[in-house]
Amino acid sequence: MSAPLRIAALSAWHVHAEEYAREALNHPDTELVAVWDDDVERGKALAATVGVDFAPDLDALLAREDLDGVTITTATTVHREVIGKVIAAGKHVFTEKLLAPTLAECDELLEAARTAGVQVTVSLPRLAHGYTVALREVLEGGTLGRLSYSRVRLAHNGSTADWLPARFYDPAAAIGGAFSDLAAHPAYLTQLILGTDVTVASATYTDMTGRGVEDNAVVTVTSPDGAIGVVETGFVTPASPFSIEVQGTSGTLTYGLGADGGMVLDTGDGPVALDVPADVPNPFAQWVQAIRSGQETTENLERARALTALVVAANAAAAA
Structure with a gap:
């Protein structure tokens, strides 16, 4: 060994x-x-x-x-x-x-x-979570039909509860606020759902705690096929569930919205709870394997690059 x-x-x-x-x-x-x-x-x-x-x-x-x-x-x-x-x-x-x-x-x-x-690997951990594995299976199976809408939300109370370090509010060092940091996760999940070729349609940033960077943000994107994606984040909500919603012409998939926070599929015959599998190896484990095998984590790098493109476009839209 x-x-x-x-x-x-x-x-x-x-x-x-x-x-x-x-x-x-x-x-x-x-x-x-x-x-x-x-x-x-x-x-x-x-x-x-x-x-x-x-x-x-x-x-x-x-x-x-x-x-x-x-x-x-x-x-x-x-x-x-x-x-x-x-x-x-x-x-x-x-x-x-x-x-x-x-x-x-x-x-x-x-x-x-x-x-x-x-070998370079970027920490995009939610791509390895079980709910994302289940989400991919539904998307690849075509059960939802032609996708029309998605919404992914991830937020916490880092600003209002004052547990984020002060350096997180330096717009130069942090390259922005909540959207450049926490929203990376709902952003790359939105790109997983609608494609990495989505374009930013609008960006609304607010600074509720007066620290000089956004701590509350919503960005909308559109796909070449006309679907709309909503990316939500913030540092000002203490009990905001991580949630995913995907709408298509044949059905709806949700995660994190019900009382049990599970994944639910509805294709017109009523909601059906879906099993969420175990997580797959996380980005760190993928990196170790890439070093050992000499094979780069190609999807990870493609998605990391696309994520930067989306964040740059969102920040530009918010500043316009």
Whole structure:
């Protein structure tokens, strides 16, 4: 059996930093060996929490021959710089979304990774959840007919309950507010439903808590076939269920809307509860497999690129 892949966690800027570090600790084929952060105290705190050494020098860390890959949880605005440096060092990359703030930067990083033989995977975790597996099966089976409408909502109370760190409200570092961060999940699920070729029709952002970035947002998209998609998010709702609704000419599929939060299909003969299967391997596990096999996580990268395109278009529409 091969030795475990040795992984370093780069930055505790993002709230998922510890989660991804623990993925490296807990996966049977990886070992977490270090934490780096440009904020020394923040990095030392994460290193102490997960029980590994803090590495103060990123270049020295990336030069280590015993390091195989990294998790990226820096500010989005420095993804191009930091991920580019990691790729140049020949280390594999598991990164928080967005891959990069612009399509040009996404393409630059992906081309560099392919040239270097480096595996890149972006954390789009809800594509691996059981409800998405069930959703794909219904969509691929054509039960809903020609799709006409979808709505996906994901929101929390990070602003009103004040548990998000202040740096999440820096529009430069975060590349926006709630839509650039939390809405990534309903956005890529909307693209799964209606296609990655949807275009942004409108974007409504509000700043209810006065922090300078949107904390409440609704974006509508349209597909080439005329379907309308609604992407909803926010940092101001304490009990907002994650939910999916898909309408077609032959039926309706919902998830998270009933009292039990289950998946329900109605094709005209009344609602039928559908079984939701187990989750499939998550993006971190897919990344480890990609490193071992040398086969990139193609769908993940295509969807990560399309996600950046949608977020960029939505932010532009909101600012217009």
